[in-house]
Amino acid sequence: MRAVEDMDGFEAEASTASMVSGASSPYQPTTEPVRQNRGWRGIHCDVDYIRSLCGVLKCSQVVLALLAFICIETIMECSPCEGLYFFEFVSCSAFVVTGVLLLMFSLSLHERVPHINWILTDLVNTGLSALFFFIASVILASLNHRSGAEISAAVFGFLATLSYSVNTYLAFRKWKSGSGSQNMRQSSDYMRARSESRDVDCRPEIQRLDA
Template sequence: MADTTASGSPSCVERLKSYVKTQKGFILAAEILVSFIIIICYAASVYGGYSALAICEMIFSMIFFGIFMMDLDKQILVINWVWTDLFRAGIGAVLYIITSLINFIGGSGDGARIAGAVFGLIAGLIFAYDTYTIFLQVKSNRQHSAAPTDDRV
């Protein structure tokens, strides 16, 4: 019988465990979890249409989690993954905050809608923090790879 534990590459579960322990993996896992909670809250609400944002953001976070976990961003070089992730997180933060404020203000009498709005504000903060960390990464990459300047004309 062949020994399957002595393989050269780590299994998917091992990669998942090790990636969740990183800062980026933890942030993406938190985005997925909070988006799932928001989907449940808005599904229980009278106004279920607001769950579309949470569904889209959860799917995008899951896609980026899978890409970064499997190191596909280093293999697929056609897309600039850092800038794509920056736009995803920035747009998610803005949309979550706007949608949550709308639901928080207009959600009187609907407890599930208010709960979804509160979790939406938390998700907006998580996405904003993700945007901030990605921005710092872009800023540090620019400083390290600045083009040399020549004073001669």
């Protein structure tokens, strides 16, 4: 009976010692905070962009491309049809690509993908859309059969060309200013690095301390 009590006392002391050693041990199990996935919570509507000139132009481009596509789809007879098919392709492509860019900019989704140069992407899209819309509108106007759908589609095409042209000019200015500021920042970093290296060369005691 004595042995059983001694054994119980030994186990109690052992458990107490293990608890004390566990409490004083530097290797404690850490609980990392669970990172909550923000998901779609960080998405917000950028009202300032929509109200800006670029945002208004983007909205007008989407509307004009959609109207031009609807008008060209209502034409049932064509002879020849290559011009209508080309205009249909241009209007549909411009509507889809510009609509995606409008959503990216207005919902600030482009900030989640910083490795893409969105200014240059917008410049390329607006420039190509302006060029293709102009060519498609000229071809459609030259093959016009005096139908209301063709005249409306050509008018919307020329209006879209004007909107894309203005947006191309604004995007080019924005891209130019962004690349210029980046070059100035790189040159300033280079000059600062050179000045620091010259200071080290002129002060040999710094080299001795580093050694």
